[in-house]
Amino acid sequence: MAAVFDWIALLVALWLTLGDTQLQQATLHPLVGHIFVHTLDHETFLRPPEDTAVLPSASVTYHAHLQGHPDLPGWLRYTQRSPTKPGFLYGTATAEDRGRQIIEVTAYNRDTFDTTQQKLVLLIQDPEGPRLPYQAEFLVRSHDVEEVLPSAPSSRFLTALGGLWEPGELRVLNITSALDRGGRVPLPIEGRKEGVYIKVGSASPFSTCLKMVASPDSHARCAQGQPPLLSCYDTLAPHFRVDWCNVSLHPDGPPQHHPREHRGAAADGGLPRGAPASLHPAHVQCAHRRATATPRGQRPGAPHPGPALRARPESC
Structure with missing residues (x-):
């Protein structure tokens, strides 16, 4: 009989636990x-012990x-x-x-x-309010993903970014760890971070500063190891170290990421294994100019053998 009561007590305790x-x-x-x-x-x-109101670590x-x-x-x-x-x-x-x-x-x-x-x-559910057709994505190399997920760091990022954008409401649309984009785990050195992509949307058009930094000319400079074209003061520094060579703008459409974004947190100059090769916009412009021009010694209207892309877009 005692064993039956023990089983009943156990079932009641389990039921109470499941209820909680x-x-x-x-x-x-x-x-x-x-x-x-x-x-x-x-x-x-976790619940603190009954004899204390402070939750131990x-x-x-x-x-x-x-x-x-x-x-x-x-x-x-x-x-x-x-x-x-x-x-x-x-x-x-x-x-x-x-x-x-x-x-x-x-x-x-x-x-x-x-x-x-x-x-x-x-x-x-769907959001209320105006659409946010102007979207920009930034690679922040000074932070890991969990450091910008809380509301306070995200708000500071938007406030600092407001100095580079036209007046209007800015909202964070997406946050992605650089490791999820093919980035590599950094060496265990103090201050080295994995990096994080932050995508922001607005109903206001892009500023001239953002258009310039994401222009084909700026990307071409980055491809040669030169600093990008930044015509305004970097209001995000020093709290957020943005990789201005990995800024992508996409108004009214899906993201069109710059090929260098898939290089990840380690700037080793190569794409991760298995990543598809992409043409730089400057390459496309050079190829188009060569395709429409009549080669020397060729009569107009003759078949063109096809353009050959060169290593550097400025050499076209």
């Missing part, structure tokens, strides 16, 4: 085309997945620098992701071996 886990549920509202960031902090998953790791699937949805990423640091769920949902998604998060306390679960109900 089910209560840990949050509803969030990501917007299509805008960056979504959710912090997984220890305070949300703990090492916690997280595992997150889409309900009914082993992994996260394609638009959502997870990162955590170390078990003593918070984790982040972040990404930019697309129009195909609209609707309801449930993310299940399990926190594992590496000190006490306890686990805690939480459900995140994501109601993905």
Whole structure:
């Protein structure tokens, strides 16, 4: 009889535990085309001991997945620098992701071996307000991705970028680690970062300064190892070290990244293995001029053997 009561007590304790886990549920509202960031902090998953109101330091790791699937949805990423640091769920949902998604998060306390679960109900919907057709992406080499995911660093970046753009509201549309673009893990040297891409959108047109730095002439200078054309004061320095040779502008269309962006955080002068080769806009212009010009000693209208691209665009 005592054994039966023990089993009943165990089942009641398990039921209460599951009940507490089910209560840990949050509803969030990501917007299509805008960056979504959710912090997984220890305070949300851990409870302080009964005899103290202060949560002791703990090492916690997280595992997150889409309900009914082993992994996260394609638009959502997870990162955590170390078990003593918070984790982040972040990404930019697309129009195909609209609707309801449930993310299940399990926190594992590496000190006490306890686990805690939480459900995140994501109601993905279209944003309100004006469209943001003017979009620019910057490679910030002075930061890792988790350093710009909190709202404070992102706001500082937008404030500093406002000095280079026409007046208007700026919003962060996407944040991507340089490692996800083919970058390499830097050497363990103090101050070396992996780098992060920050995509910003606005309803205001690009400034002359941004147009110049992303122009074919500026990219051609970068290809020769020269500094890009920057006609304005760098208001992002010194807090954000931007690689001005990896700035891409794309108004009213999908991103058209500069080929050098796939070189990653290590400027070794080569593309990662398997990356497709791309033609620089200056190459295309040179080829077009050579294709439309009549070669010396050839009668007009005769078949042209086809242009041969040279190594440097300025030599055409």
